Amino acid sequence: MQLLNRAAIALLLCLLAGSAAGDSLDSGDTAWMLTATALVLFMTLPGLALFYGGLVRSRNVLSVLMQCFAIACMVSVLWVLAGYSLFATNGGGLQSLIGGTSKFLLAGIGTDSVEGTMPETVFLMFQMTFAIITPALIVGGFAERMRFSAMLWFSALWLFVVYLPVAHWVWGGGWLAERGFMDFAGGAVVHINAGVAAVVAALVMGKREGFPTTPMPPHSLPLTVTGACMLWVGWFGFNAGSALAADGAAGMAMLVTHVGAAAGSLAWMTQEWIKFGKPSVLGIVTGMVAGLGTITPASGFVGPGGALVIGLSAGVVCFWATQIIKRKLHIDDSLDVFPVHGVGGFLGILLTAVFASDGLGAFSGLGLAEGSTIAGQIGIQLLGALATLAWCAVATFVILKIVGATVGLRVDRDEETEGLDIAQHDERGYNL
Amino acid sequence: MKLITAIIKPFRLDDVRNALAEVGVNGMTVTEVKGFGRQRGHTELYRGAEYVVDFLPKAKIEAAVADDLVERVIEAIADSARTGKVGDGKIFVTSLEQAVRIRTGETDDSAL
Numbered sequence: 001m002q003l004l005n006r007a008a009i010a011l012l013l014c015l016l017a018g019s020a021a022g023d024s025l026d027s028g029d030t031a032w033m034l035t036a037t038a039l040v041l042f043m044t045l046p047g048l049a050l051f052y053g054g055l056v057r058s059r060n061v062l063s064v065l066m067q068c069f070a071i072a073c074m075v076s077v078l079w080v081l082a083g084y085s086l087f088a089t090n091g092g093g094l095q096s097l098i099g100g101t102s103k104f105l106l107a108g109i110g111t112d113s114v115e116g117t118m119p120e121t122v123f124l125m126f127q128m129t130f131a132i133i134t135p136a137l138i139v140g141g142f143a144e145r146m147r148f149s150a151m152l153w154f155s156a157l158w159l160f161v162v163y164l165p166v167a168h169w170v171w172g173g174g175w176l177a178e179r180g181f182m183d184f185a186g187g188a189v190v191h192i193n194a195g196v197a198a199v200v201a202a203l204v205m206g207k208r209e210g211f212p213t214t215p216m217p218p219h220s221l222p223l224t225v226t227g228a229c230m231l232w233v234g235w236f237g238f239n240a241g242s243a244l245a246a247d248g249a250a251g252m253a254m255l256v257t258h259v260g261a262a263a264g265s266l267a268w269m270t271q272e273w274i275k276f277g278k279p280s281v282l283g284i285v286t287g288m289v290a291g292l293g294t295i296t297p298a299s300g301f302v303g304p305g306g307a308l309v310i311g312l313s314a315g316v317v318c319f320w321a322t323q324i325i326k327r328k329l330h331i332d333d334s335l336d337v338f339p340v341h342g343v344g345g346f347l348g349i350l351l352t353a354v355f356a357s358d359g360l361g362a363f364s365g366l367g368l369a370e371g372s373t374i375a376g377q378i379g380i381q382l383l384g385a386l387a388t389l390a391w392c393a394v395a396t397f398v399i400l401k402i403v404g405a406t407v408g409l410r411v412d413r414d415e416e417t418e419g420l421d422i423a424q425h426d427e428r429g430y431n432l
Numbered sequence: 433m434k435l436i437t438a439i440i441k442p443f444r445l446d447d448v449r450n451a452l453a454e455v456g457v458n459g460m461t462v463t464e465v466k467g468f469g470r471q472r473g474h475t476e477l478y479r480g481a482e483y484v485v486d487f488l489p490k491a492k493i494e495a496a497v498a499d500d501l502v503e504r505v506i507e508a509i510a511d512s513a514r515t516g517k518v519g520d521g522k523i524f525v526t527s528l529e530q531a532v533r534i535r536t537g538e539t540d541d542s543a544l
Contacts, residue, residue, distance in 0.1 A: 215483035217476060276477050286479060323480050336479060 026117035032246035033118045033126055039237025040129035044136050045072055047234050050227030051289075052140055055335050058219040059419025060144045061429035067139045067148070071155050072132045078159060079128045080106055086164045087127060087172050096175040099168050116244055126241060127167075134163050134190045140335030141198025142409075144208050144216075145416055148424045150407045157399045158197060162392050166193055170384070180369055181384035182356065182377065184253070185242035187297025187348040188388040195342020196389050199325070199333050200396040205409050207332035209416050221281055228285035232261055235292045239299035252366070253299040256307035257292065260299075263308050264291015267315020283319075286340060290318035293344035298352040298365075305363035306355025310348060318344050349385045353377035433528040433540060434502050435494060439467065440513040440521040442491045451512035452495065455504045458544065460495040471519030490521060496528055498541045 049068035053061045075083070085103035092100055103109065106124070113120035135155040142151070167189045169176040176183075183189060208216070218224055239257040243250035268287025273279040294314035295307055302310065321339035325331050333339070356365040357374050368377055403409060410416070415423035422428060440448055445462065452460065466487035473486040497505050506523055514520055533543040 212481075216481075217478050217483055272480075276480070278477070280477060282478055327480055 024117065025114055025119065026245070028246045029117040029244070030119060030122060032250065033122045033241060033244065036237035036241025037122065037126040037129055039234045040126065040133065040241065041072070043231050043234030043238060044068055044129070044133045047227050047230030048133065048136055050223050051231060051285075052143065052227070052335055054220040054223030054225075054227065055140075055218045056144055057216060057419070058429055059421055061219060061223075061421065062425055062427055063148070063420035064139060064143055066425060067143075067151055068136045070148075070152060071136045071139070074152060074156060075132045075135060075159055076128060078156060079124075079131055083131055083159065083164060084124045084127065086160070087131075087167050088124070090173070091168070095173060096178065097168070098165050098174075099172050118244070123244070126244075127171075130186060130190060130238075131159060131163055131167070134186075134194050135159060137190070137194035137337060137341060138197045138201060140337040141333045142201040142205055143334040144420065145205060145334075145410050146201075147408060147411050148420075150403050150409045153403045153407055154201075154399055154409075157403070158396065161395045161399060162193060162197065163189075166388050166391065169387075176384045176387070179380055179383070180372065180377075181380055182301055182352050183297045183349060183384065184300035184352075185239045185296045187293070187345040187352070188385055191293045191296060191341040191345025192349070192385060192388045193345075193392050195338040195340070195345060196392040197396040198337035199331065199342065200393055201400060202331055202333040202338075204397060204400045204404070207330070208334065209413060211332045212326075212330050218282065225281060225285055228288060232288060232292065235261070235296075239296060243300060249300055249366075252303070255304055256302055257295055257299050259304050259307040260291040260295025260311035260314070261288045262291070263311025264288055264294065264315040264318075267291075267312045268319050269315075271316060271319045286322075286336070287315040287319070290314040290340050290344045293341045294318075294348035294351070297345065297348045298355060300366075301352055301356035302365040303355070303363070306351075306360070306365050309363060310351050310355060313351065314344050314347060317347055346385050346389075349381045350378060353381045433496060433498060433531060433544070435496050435526045435528045436502070436505055436509070437524040437526070438493045438509045438513065438521065439465070439490050440493065440509070441515065441519060442489055444513045444515070445491045445493075447512040448493060448509055451508040452493075452505065455508045456501060457495050457497060457505060460493055463492045463494075465490050465492045469519070469522070488519070496531055496544055498544060 045068065049065045052064045052068065056064050082104050084106065085101055086099045089100040089102050091098050109120050109124070111119065115123040135158055168174045170181060170183050170189050171177065235257055236254050240250040240254040243253055265284045265287040268290065269279045269284045272283040291311040291314045295310050298306070298310055318340050321343040322336050325333060325339050326336060354374055355363060356368050358364045358367040400409065411420060411423055438448070466489055468487055471488060473484055473488060476483045476485055495505065502525065506525070509523055530540065531543040532539050
């Protein structure tokens with residue numbers, strides 16, 4: 001009897017230890033994820049804000065900085081109120097589409113709450129920074145002409161109708177996750193979403209006054225390069241942080257991210273050099289963003305050889321996409337969000353299926369899931385990318401029509417000529 | 433007295449200033465200006481979008497000098513501003529009727 005008791009106690013202890021191991025906090029993982037979270041916020045503030053700020057004309061520089069800043073603040077609050085819960089929790093009957101309401105106002109989350117091997121506070125903060133940068137990226141599509149109030153309404157509605165459902169489909173246990181869709185750090189969730197929303201916004205709102213006959217050169221490329229460099233560094237948090245651990249997967253993600261950025265930069269620069277005769281500063285940094293956006297979905301699945309090919313193709317494909325959309329089709333996606341992020345994200349999602357394979361010699365990745373083939377996985381990737389594109393395009397269009405009918409999307413012509421800094425904020429970027 | 437107005441390439445400004453100091457010019461006014469002559473403009477390219485820039489940045493120097501200095505001043509400016517390429521600029525000489533130093537009330541040559 002005593003023996004039996006001892007055995008029962010031992011078994012109980014084993015079970016307890018076992019369950020604790022699944023949910024136990026790892027200080028190394030936690031330390032890295034705290035760092036990664038700060039890096040991803042740094043991508044938006046000030047990275048993306050400066051990148052965009054330099055690209056617009058001097059009379060609109062503050063409006064773009066303000067839009068990025070205000071989105072960061074607003075999304076943070078919305079994330080705490082409802083966003084995190086709708087993204088991460090089980091949605092019950094609607095689980096395949098959207099999460100539940102059990103963690104509204106972060107109910108029940110304290111210092112002891114653990115998610116994976118890190119405190120849940122760290123996990124929810126890390127995911128929050130992704131929800132911030134995605135609507136901030138869209139700013140580039142409607143820059144230099146949208147009313148500030150309309151921008152706030154649009155971004156808030158878009159977060160709930162587009163970002164949260166798609167993020168839940170892919171990372172929150174939704175229908176794409178169930179089908180084995182591979183999007184490590186946000187090729188679809190962040191980049192296809194932002195790119196498609198930007199081009200739809202550009203189409204719905206119309207061209208900037210004077211486009212494409214009036215010159216609209218960037219007012220400060222040094223600001224743009226500074227912002228781009230911050231994006232590159234911050235992207236290590238974005239991709240390597242998506243491993244949600246301080247381990248070999250995170251290390252490999254950092255390596256392939258870096259290779260993708262470097263290869264994308266060189267590819268864009270070379271294209272320009274051949275086509276236009278000079279390698280440009282704006283070209284090399286745009287190639288970097290294209291390389292980073294394209295490697296993002298693949299960053300947890302491919303090796304350095306695959307990253308090289310992905311980065312080079314991003315530089316070439318996104319370069320030509322930019323020429324076609326802006327110069328041929330005359331669509332005024334002001335800061336080229338769709339050709340760089342949308343096209344790059346789409347390309348990356350598809351190439352992930354190819355270079356994740358472990359049968360490509362020097363270009364091998366970490367291996368597809370058991371029983372998957374490259375062709376089969378491409379089908380799943382295509383489904384996920386098209387579903388994201390379709391939902392985002394339709395929902396963005398509807399949101400813009402609603403905001404347009406109620407608040408009004410555009411500033412009037414005089415205000416646009418005067419610049420949004422004075423018209424919307426009563427301030428000037430440069431008092432020289 | 434003459435007013436010498438020179439339009440030069442901005443990066444030659446320091447050399448011109450030093451050359452003028454050597455021939456005895458004790459003051460000048462410098463303005464950043466834009467314009468074009470035979471050099472015309474140039475094109476700029478941003479992500480494939482081409483912009484024609486008609487007006488190029490130049491530096492304008494104005495110096496009032498005594499008549500006996502004029503030839504040396506023109507020579508000093510021309511020598512120090514010349515690169516031999518199109519766009520080196522121009523020198524204009526105009527007559528000056530009067531000059532007054534505000535602090536002391538001195539006039540003409542003694543005011544320069």
